[in-house]
Amino acid sequence: MILTLSCPDQRGIVAKVSAFLYERGCNILDAQQFDDQETGQFFMRVVFDADGADRTALRGEFSALADGLKMKWTLRDRAERYRVLLLASKFDHCLADLVYRWRIGELPMDITGVMSNHPAETYAHIDLSDLPFHHLPVTKETKFEQEAELWKLIQATQTDIVVLARYMQVLSDGLSAKLQGRCINIHHSFLPGFKGAKPYHQAHARGVKLIGASAHYVTGDLDEGPIIEQDVERISHRDTPEDLVRKGRDIERRVLARALRYRLEDRVLLNGRKTVVFTD
Numbered sequence: 447m448i449l450t451l452s453c454p455d456q457r458g459i460v461a462k463v464s465a466f467l468y469e470r471g472c473n474i475l476d477a478q479q480f481d482d483q484e485t486g487q488f489f490m491r492v493v494f495d496a497d498g499a500d501r502t503a504l505r506g507e508f509s510a511l512a513d514g515l516k517m518k519w520t521l522r523d524r525a526e527r528y529r530v531l532l533l534a535s536k537f538d539h540c541l542a543d544l545v546y547r548w549r550i551g552e553l554p555m556d557i558t559g560v561m562s563n564h565p566a567e568t569y570a571h572i573d574l575s576d577l578p579f580h581h582l583p584v585t586k587e588t589k590f591e592q593e594a595e596l597w598k599l600i601q602a603t604q605t606d607i608v609v610l611a612r613y614m615q616v617l618s619d620g621l622s623a624k625l626q627g628r629c630i631n632i633h634h635s636f637l638p639g640f641k642g643a644k645p646y647h648q649a650h651a652r653g654v655k656l657i658g659a660s661a662h663y664v665t666g667d668l669d670e671g672p673i674i675e676q677d678v679e680r681i682s683h684r685d686t687p688e689d690l691v692r693k694g695r696d697i698e699r700r701v702l703a704r705a706l707r708y709r710l711e712d713r714v715l716l717n718g719r720k721t722v723v724f725t726d
Contacts, residue, residue, distance in 0.1 A: 447490070448492070448524055449463070449508075449517065449519065449521050451517045451520075452490075452715055455482075455486050455487060460479060462511060463492065466508065467494055469598045472494045474494045475493045476493040477491070478490070480492075482722070489722045490725045491712065491713065493619075499619055505521055523549040527554055527606055529603065529712075530532065531608050532544060532559070532611050533560075534561065534564075534611045535562060535563055535614040536571075538633045539699055541562055541569065541572065543699040544611055544702070544703065545557070547703055552596075553710060555710055558605045559580055559603060560601070563583050563584040563615060565581050565662075566579050582596060593621055608629040608662065609629075609630050610631040617629070622664050625664060626665070631662055631664050632701060633659065633660045633693060634659060636656065636657070646691050646694055650688060656679070658697060659697040659698040659701040672716060672719055674714055675705040677701045679693055679697055
């Protein structure tokens with residue numbers, strides 16, 4: 447099982463959690479912790495073998511400990527798979543990569559469907575045959591209606607995590623709030639960076655020597671949500687804008703895949719406008 451928690455920092459948290467698990471016949475397999483001295487918050491992720499424990503009683507009993515320490519916490523059986531909805535637009539490289547990683551078992555999740563503002567024919571070269579596909583075309587006039595349909599889809603499919611795999615539509619403040627900590631976006635630059643159209647062309651015009659990508663949680667502030675993962679790649683004066691686009695696709699794929707895997711493995715904890723990511 448995987449236990450994650452955050453709470454105001456104080457002495458004895460690790461000892462109390464460890465003792466709680468020991469007393470119930472659990473064996474800790476991996477433990478990571480972080481004390482944020484700027485905010486006074488403590489964060490912890492524990493993976494443990496619960497074969498010797500009454501799993502039904504475990505949550506209720508831990509709740510009493512958590513309440514006393516003012517914890518925000520989750521406790522999940524590692525065998526449980528998160529349900530994930532993938533959203534994409536015309537750019538399909540991230541969608542294709544996530545589906546491939548899911549098919550080979552690299553990303554342990556259940557895909558509840560693929561939703562796009564483009565028709566299914568856009569992805570004819572990607573094998574989506576066994577995945578539900580939802581076409582919700584978006585115009586200025588239908589944006590809020592289609593967003594309402596998207597929310598209904600998320601609820602109907604019991605989706606846990608929404609991934610914007612280069613979905614080129616801005617979510618409203620209302621939907622962003624409903625999906626707090628559950629919606630991951632891949633941004634086509636190293637945030638903070640060049641915003642708006644053709645970011646790689648902007649970077650090229652400025653003569654940058656690094657390009658990158660950032661995966662972050664979606665919030666009402668466009669591209670300002672807590673960052674989960676980032677990566678960069680060096681470029682030179684020899685690279686054309688087309689070279690930057692090609693290299694950028696590779697960065698976006700690996701950054702989004704890593705961010706999603708961290709989320710699927712309960713490695714990402716919110717810390718205000720930032721995240722604590724317990725990498726492996």
